[in-house]
Amino acid sequence: MVFEEKDKYINNKKELKEIYSKVLNSGNKRYYFDVKETNIGDYYLSITESKKFFLKSGRQIFRKHKIFLYKEDFNDFKNMLNSMIDYIYDKKGKEVIINDKEKTEKNLYLKEKNNNNNYKNKKDNIIINNKKKNNIEKKKITENKKEEKKNNLNKKNNTDKKNNTDKKNNTDKKNKK
Numbered sequence: 001m002v003f004e005e006k007d008k009y010i011n012n013k014k015e016l017k018e019i020y021s022k023v024l025n026s027g028n029k030r031y032y033f034d035v036k037e038t039n040i041g042d043y044y045l046s047i048t049e050s051k052k053f054f055l056k057s058g059r060q061i062f063r064k065h066k067i068f069l070y071k072e073d074f075n076d077f078k079n080m081l082n083s084m085i086d087y088i089y090d091k092k093g094k095e096v097i098i099n100d101k102e103k104t105e106k107n108l109y110l111k112e113k114n115n116n117n118n119y120k121n122k123k124d125n126i127i128i129n130n131k132k133k134n135n136i137e138k139k140k141i142t143e144n145k146k147e148e149k150k151n152n153l154n155k156k157n158n159t160d161k162k163n164n165t166d167k168k169n170n171t172d173k174k175n176k177k
Contacts, residue, residue: 045069
């Protein structure tokens with residue numbers, strides 16, 4: 001098993017091809033399970049824990065921890081993981097115990113997530129409403145242009161009729177003389 005931080009890994013090795021990925025969301029943490037390919041064409045598993053933290057300034061950051069598992073360690077890792085999970089369940093049961101600080105952090109996270117979704121929904125609604133307004137305005141402009149063309153055509157026709165009438169009158173006057 002190899003433990004490395006992402007930055008060191010990316011800087012020291014060429015970027016490897018990602019084959020298959022899944023994400024597990026758990027509160028303010030995300031676990032990324034990525035199957036990648038080594039330089040020689042074999043597969044390995046990369047597990048990344050990404051946890052959201054808030055600085056005193058209110059800015060959010062993510063701390064990431066990576067584990068790289070190669071095929072030769074899969075069975076031992078799986079057995080050890082199952083053994084540790086069984087131990088915890090035997091000693092403390094399957095019920096999750098949350099302290100007040102974790103409850104507060106989780107509630108803040110859920111509240112922020114909800115606010116972000118509400119903001120996104122409001123933003124989407126504003127965009128949709130703006131698009132509708134723009135479409136209405138475009139239709140009005142198009143209708144106004146059509147009406148203007150029609151009016152100009154009518155004016156031209158009226159002018160042509162007047163000119164034709166004037167010509168006819170002039171012709172009639174000449175003929176009478």
